[in-house]
Amino acid sequence: MRGYQTHEAFWADVSMYFKMIVRAFILGLTIQVMILLIGLYGIQGGLNNLYVVGTQTKMPSTVAIKYYTGFGGVFSGNYIPVEPELQGYAKNNTKLPVDVYRNFVDWLTDNAYKNTQKKMHHWFYLSFLGYIATVLYLVIFISTSKKIEDEKFLRGAKVTPIAVLNKKLAEEAEKNPLSTLKIGDTILPYEMEPKHLLILGTAGSGKSVLLNQLAAQINQRKVQNQTGDRCIFYDLKGEFAAKQYREDLDLIFSPFDARSLGWNIFNELEILPDYDVIAKSLYLSSDPKDEYWYNCAKDVFRTGLVYLKMNNKTRNKDLWEFFSQTLEEIQAAFRTLPLSERGALKHIDKGDSPAAASIVSILQERIQFFRYLVDTDGDFSFRKFIRQSKNNTPQPNLYILNIEQYETIFKPLMTLAIDTMIRETLSLPDDLNRRIFFIIDELGTLYKMNSILKLETVGRSKGACLICANQDLGRIEEQYGKANLKSFFNNFNTNITFRIREPETAEFLSKAIGEQQLVKMMQSRQMSPSEMGDRKSFSEQERTERLIIPTEFQTQEDLEAIINIANFGISHIEVPRIFYKDRYPHFVMREFAPLATTPEPETVVAEEEVNKPVEAEKKADKFDLVSI
Ligand SMILES: Nc1ncnc2c1ncn2[C@@H]1O[C@H](COP(=O)(O)OP(=O)(O)OP(=O)(O)O)[C@@H](O)[C@H]1O
Ligand SMILES: [Mg+2]
Known part of the structure; x- marks a missing residue:
């Protein structure tokens, strides 16, 4: 047949x-x-x-x-x-x-x-x-018969050739001489910067290569034009600190790093409402089911901070020791507060109840990191760092290192630090010439921050530029929920998507980019053995199809990406193979004080044994707190 x-x-x-x-x-x-x-x-x-x-x-x-x-x-x-x-x-x-x-x-x-x-x-x-x-006659009909079989674009999104997109962006960029950020020949106009950039791609697809190129360009602009741009990096591998850090100007915050700034939570607390904001930032639940417990823990933590401040116990050690006490001791401390500050007592007054135990467990889990801050007090304040921005002198960049090895310990602290800086940025007066870049590698490794959604929507007038790189959207959806994921995604005006392995993210992105409507010339044939040859007939049919199908995301090579810039177009782009050398170590482990040993229980020992060093003490000299 x-x-x-x-x-x-x-x-x-x-x-x-x-x-x-x-x-x-x-x-x-x-x-x-x-x-x-x-x-x-x-x-x-x-x-x-x-x-x-x-x-x-x-x-x-x-x-x-x-x-x-x-x-x-x-x-x-x-x-x-x-x-x-x-x-x-x-x-x-x-x-x-x-x-x-x-x-x-x-x-x-x-x-x-x-x-x-x-x-x-x-x-x-x-x-x-x-x-x-x-x-x-023959030329016209043969060429139109070829064209007729092509698809004709009707409406919807369309893939723009990269040269056309580059030309459009270059025209826009001419409006401001500070439009210096580029991906190859593709310029990101100055006005687009605070409309945020989302970079997605699986491991090794090119996110960090692109981020490093952008960061280097920001730093270069800062020096050449004496602008007050500053970058806050959330750096999981220390790779930005290794490649972009400048010893004479920049700052590092990472409690286990010898180069880290000293910090104290009370540096962030100026007026009473700050206590609520900081406590809320530490105890924000991703799951609405747990919200009640997190709120209780937040109240207890906030009241603890108030107690410590009122008793002038504002060192990190004081905080850690206070929350390491028994529930009864904490209750007793709270009872010394004025009545108006005792509200949190109701959550823990039944010391032996399962509810109190849940609250204490959540409370403890989120402040474990204070254990490692006991001897790292310092004057640095994330809020002051943001507030001290000046527009016309180069400002330091801040590298927040959360080295993967210890990532879970410091996850709440890192979330608190970034959340605090975002909130402070949002409280700055409007200034379209200010640039504060939040460059966050793997947002999903931080806890939920309500501020990030606000930063996306109202950060533009403050000059805040959010640049997020993520392997996929799965962890963000877990933290922020399905409904928030959509607005989180839509508020990034520029998306650059490298290869995506995860099918759900690929499907989400394909759907988000949209559909195009085409008119396609369809052929149909009628056959009959009695005739010489069958008959063909043509008809036009309107069809709607995805502009980028999910497999296109899944099959891109390293450093190849699809760029989608709102109001400019969607195009295929290739990130140049520009790699930066490491100039500094990714991470410099700080020295830890030896773990103090408890004296041996008193036993009757021979006279000559008393003056010998105990074997356990010798071991403890080499014992490192981190290895517990
Ligand atoms: N210095 C270099 N020299 C040559 N190739 C490099 C260099 N640095 C990165 N690459 C290549 O560039 C590609 C992208 O690497 P990149 O570090 O940007 O991945 P990534 O998307 O950040 O991955 P991850 O999620 O694991 O951080 C990789 O294929 C890598 O091999
Ligand atoms: Mg990377």
Whole structure:
């Protein structure tokens, strides 16, 4: 059956092309005939008004036929009868041989018929121009038949060639000389920066390579133009600190890093409402089911902070020791507070209840990191760091390192730090010339921050630029919920998507980029064995299809990406292979004080044994707190 179908399809095509050629030929022939008729009409007009030269004798109309055909009549043989009015010029001959007749007529008319014959030849050759129409007919129909099979774009999104997108962006970028951020030849206009950038891609697809290029460009602009741009990096691998850090200017915050700033939570607490904000930031639940417990823990933590402040115990050690007490001790401390500050007592007054145990467990889990801050107090304040921004002198960048090895310990602290800086940024006065870049690698490794959604929507007027890189959207959805994920995603005006392995993210992105409506020429065939060849018919059908299908995201090579810039277009882009060398170590482990050992229980020992160092003490000298 397949063989028959192929055979029929071949003959259908042959017969269609044959029909087309025949029609084209008929068109050419018709035009040729028309040209000839026009020529003949003109010639005939001329011949009708011919006179014997120098006389009033009009040449009879029959002369032309006899002259051109050599036909003088059925019975005339090789002779041509001379018209009666011309016989006088022919010495009264009534017949002349064909050649003599022609010479006679030429002599009478001064070669008028001979010249006309030449003209007729010209018209004849000219008539073949009619076949140009044949060629045009074929060219036009063959090319349109090819086009017809293509899809015609109707409406919706469209993939823009990268050169076109680059041109549009370059025109926009001309408005501001500070438009210096680029991905290869693609400029990100200055005004687009605070409309945020989301970079997605699986491990090794190119996110960090791109982030490093952007960070290097921001730093270069800062120095060249003396701008006050600052970057806050959330750096899981220490790779930005290794490649972009500048010892003379930049700051590092990472409690286990020897280069870290010293910090104390009370540096962030200026007025009473700050206590609520900080406590809320530490105890924000991703799951609405747990919200009640997290709120209780937040209340207890907040009240603890108030207690510590009122008792002038504001070192990290004080905080850690306070919350390491028994529940009864914490209750007793809270009871010393003024009545208005004792609200949290109700959550923990039944010390042995499962509810109190849950609250304490959540409370403890989120502040474990204070254990490692006990001897790292310092003046640094995240809020002041943001507030001290100046627009016209280079400002330090801040590298918040959360080295993967200890990531879970410091997750609440890192969330608190970034959340606090975002909130402070949002409280700054509007300034479109300020640039504070939040460059966050793997947002999903932080706890939920309500501030990030606000930063996306109202950060622009403050000059806040959020640049997030993530492997997929799964962890963000877990933290922020399905409904928030959509607005989180939509508020990034620029998306750059490298290879995505995770099918759900690929599907989400494909859907988010949208659909295009096309008109497609559809072919249908009717076959019948009784006919020579089958018949084809064509119809136009409107079709809606995804602009980028999910597998396109899944099959991109390293450093290849799809860029989607709101109001500019969607295009395929390649990140240049520019790699930066490590100039500093990713991480410098700080020294830890040796773990103090508890003295051995007193036992009766021999006199000489007393002065010997205990074996356990020797071991403890080498014992590192981190390895517990
Ligand atoms: N210095 C370098 N020299 C050559 N190739 C490099 C260099 N640095 C990165 N690459 C290549 O660039 C690609 C992208 O690497 P990149 O570090 O940007 O991945 P990523 O998307 O950040 O991954 P991850 O999620 O694991 O951080 C990789 O294929 C890597 O091999
Ligand atoms: Mg990376």
